[in-house]
Amino acid sequence: MAFSPLVDQLITALRCLPGVGPKSAQRMALHLLERNREGGFRLSQILDQALEQVGQCQSCRTLTEEPICGLCRSERRDNSLLCVVETPADQIAMEQAGGFNGRYFVLTGHLSPIDGIGPDSLGLPLLAERLSQGVVQELILATNPTVEGEATAHYIADMIEHLPIKVTRLAHGIPIGGELEYIDGGTLSRALAGRLPMV
Amino acid sequence: MAFSPLVDQLITALRCLPGVGPKSAQRMALHLLERNREGGFRLSQILDQALEQVGQCQSCRTLTEEPICGLCRSERRDNSLLCVVETPADQIAMEQAGGFNGRYFVLTGHLSPIDGIGPDSLGLPLLAERLSQGVVQELILATNPTVEGEATAHYIADMIEHLPIKVTRLAHGIPIGGELEYIDGGTLSRALAGRLPMV
Ligand SMILES: [Zn+2]
Ligand SMILES: [Zn+2]
Numbered sequence: 108m109a110f111s112p113l114v115d116q117l118i119t120a121l122r123c124l125p126g127v128g129p130k131s132a133q134r135m136a137l138h139l140l141e142r143n144r145e146g147g148f149r150l151s152q153i154l155d156q157a158l159e160q161v162g163q164c165q166s167c168r169t170l171t172e173e174p175i176c177g178l179c180r181s182e183r184r185d186n187s188l189l190c191v192v193e194t195p196a197d198q199i200a201m202e203q204a205g206g207f208n209g210r211y212f213v214l215t216g217h218l219s220p221i222d223g224i225g226p227d228s229l230g231l232p233l234l235a236e237r238l239s240q241g242v243v244q245e246l247i248l249a250t251n252p253t254v255e256g257e258a259t260a261h262y263i264a265d266m267i268e269h270l271p272i273k274v275t276r277l278a279h280g281i282p283i284g285g286e287l288e289y290i291d292g293g294t295l296s297r298a299l300a301g302r303l304p305m306v
Numbered sequence: 307m308a309f310s311p312l313v314d315q316l317i318t319a320l321r322c323l324p325g326v327g328p329k330s331a332q333r334m335a336l337h338l339l340e341r342n343r344e345g346g347f348r349l350s351q352i353l354d355q356a357l358e359q360v361g362q363c364q365s366c367r368t369l370t371e372e373p374i375c376g377l378c379r380s381e382r383r384d385n386s387l388l389c390v391v392e393t394p395a396d397q398i399a400m401e402q403a404g405g406f407n408g409r410y411f412v413l414t415g416h417l418s419p420i421d422g423i424g425p426d427s428l429g430l431p432l433l434a435e436r437l438s439q440g441v442v443q444e445l446i447l448a449t450n451p452t453v454e455g456e457a458t459a460h461y462i463a464d465m466i467e468h469l470p471i472k473v474t475r476l477a478h479g480i481p482i483g484g485e486l487e488y489i490d491g492g493t494l495s496r497a498l499a500g501r502l503p504m505v
Contacts (some may be wrong), residue, residue, distance in 0.1 A: 109398065110369065110394065110398065111360065111369065111370040111371055111372065111375060111376065112371070113352075113355065113356050113359060113360055113371045114356065114360060114369055114370070114371075114394075116352050116356070117352050117353060117356040120345070120348050120349040120352040120353070121323075121349065123338070123342055123345030123346065123348070123349055124323075124334045124337070124338075124349075125333055125334060125337045126330065126333070126334075131325065133395065133398075134324055134325070134395075135323045135324060135325075136356075137369070137393070137394060137395055138323070138324045139322070139323075139353070139356075139357070140356065140357070140360055140369055141369070141393070141394075141414060143322055144357050146319070146322030147322065147353055147357050148354065148357055149319050149322070150319040150320065150322055150323075150350075150353065151349075151350045151351075151353040151354040151357070152350075152354075153312075153315050153316050153319040154316060154319070154338070154346055154349065154350040154353075155347065155350040155351075155354075156312065157312050157313065157315070157316040157335075157338075157339065158338070158339070158343050158346050158347055158350070160312060161310065161312055161313060161339055169310075170309065170310065170313055170336070170339055170340070171310040171313070172310055172311070172312040172313075173310065176310060177310065194336070194340070195309065195313075195336060195340075196332065196333075196336055199308065199309065199332075215340065
């Protein structure tokens with residue numbers, strides 16, 4: 108014997124959330140049904156709306172429901188500095204750390220031939236086009252200090268070798284194998300201040 | 307700077323789930339938007355449908371989208387045994403444990419005057435009516451062994467004192483596989499008081 112079919116389906120559907128196992132999913136379903144139907148309806152509506160409307164910024168590829176995101180539209184940012192990150196969460200982490208006033212480019216991943224993720228999936232043609240316009244003077248490759256992140260950074264550095272652009276990497280201080288998203292702001296801003304030319 | 311308004315709203319809405327803090331909510335929102343839109347749409351739809359359709363069984367008060375739940379409709383259960391539990395999750399735990407073939411009554415909580423939860427909120431008039439019909443011969447009060455659960459059990463026992471129904475409570479004791487050394491004193495003294503002849 109189990110829950111009714113619809114309650115069971117809800118428990119199963121909740122498992123699409125990362126880190127949610129059978130027991131947590133059950134607790135979540137019962138909590139919404141027994142104690143917070145209003146919050147549940149709001150979640151259902153906003154989830155549907157976000158999935159319908161949120162796409163990628165045409166300029167930086169971050170997640171946004173507008174054609175061009177707020178940061179790309181801002182007139183207070185330095186166009187000569189471009190920071191390449193793997194994910195929107197990394198971009199937020201950089202912004203929250205402070206110390207960077209340039210623009211971003213969000214790869215939405217890293218090169219991973221095994222998973223079929225090549226330069227096109229990461230928007231590298233768009234990045235190359237943007238860099239060839241002669242406005243960007245420094246490109247900060249803030250991909251994660253993992254094997255894939257390093258490989259992606261090297262690929263991008265090679266791709267624009269012919270352009271007169273300074274290419275830098277965040278300074279060490281970031282733990283090897285760590286992910287930007289989970290690093291404290293202090294460490295991240297130190298790493299930014301100590302960024303070095305990529306060789 | 308933060309995420310776009312809609313992404314921010316989604317992160318906020320996800321916090322209605324129990325045990326989900328700001329960081330988990332962010333991770334969930336980005337996971338759905340970046341990697342599992344299909345799962346997200348399914349969750350949104352089933353959540354909406356469940357919140358619309360799931361109510362309480364008219365007989366036992368458990369969560370179900372039908373007027374009478376599957377267990378109450380089943381013809382293979384013993385009508386003379388009724389087990390009172392606090393929540394649908396407790397009912398499932400009892401069923402998964404096995405060994406019980408009677409019917410259930412789900413209080414959906416326990417008496418808590420401070421929170422305005424009295425006998426009516428727990429469906430006790432419905433329970434009293436059912437017990438007065440003369441079919442139930444034993445009532446198992448399987449509320450939690452907490453102060454509130456005990457108080458609720460005593461309230462129900464008093465309520466039906468005038469009826470010829472045997473009222474029982476789940477035994478207290480040492481959990482199977484538990485080590486004496488790590489069991490709290492209260493449980494241990496109850497286990498001692500309830501000791502049984504070894505056969
Ligand atoms: Zn943008
Ligand atoms: Zn029922």
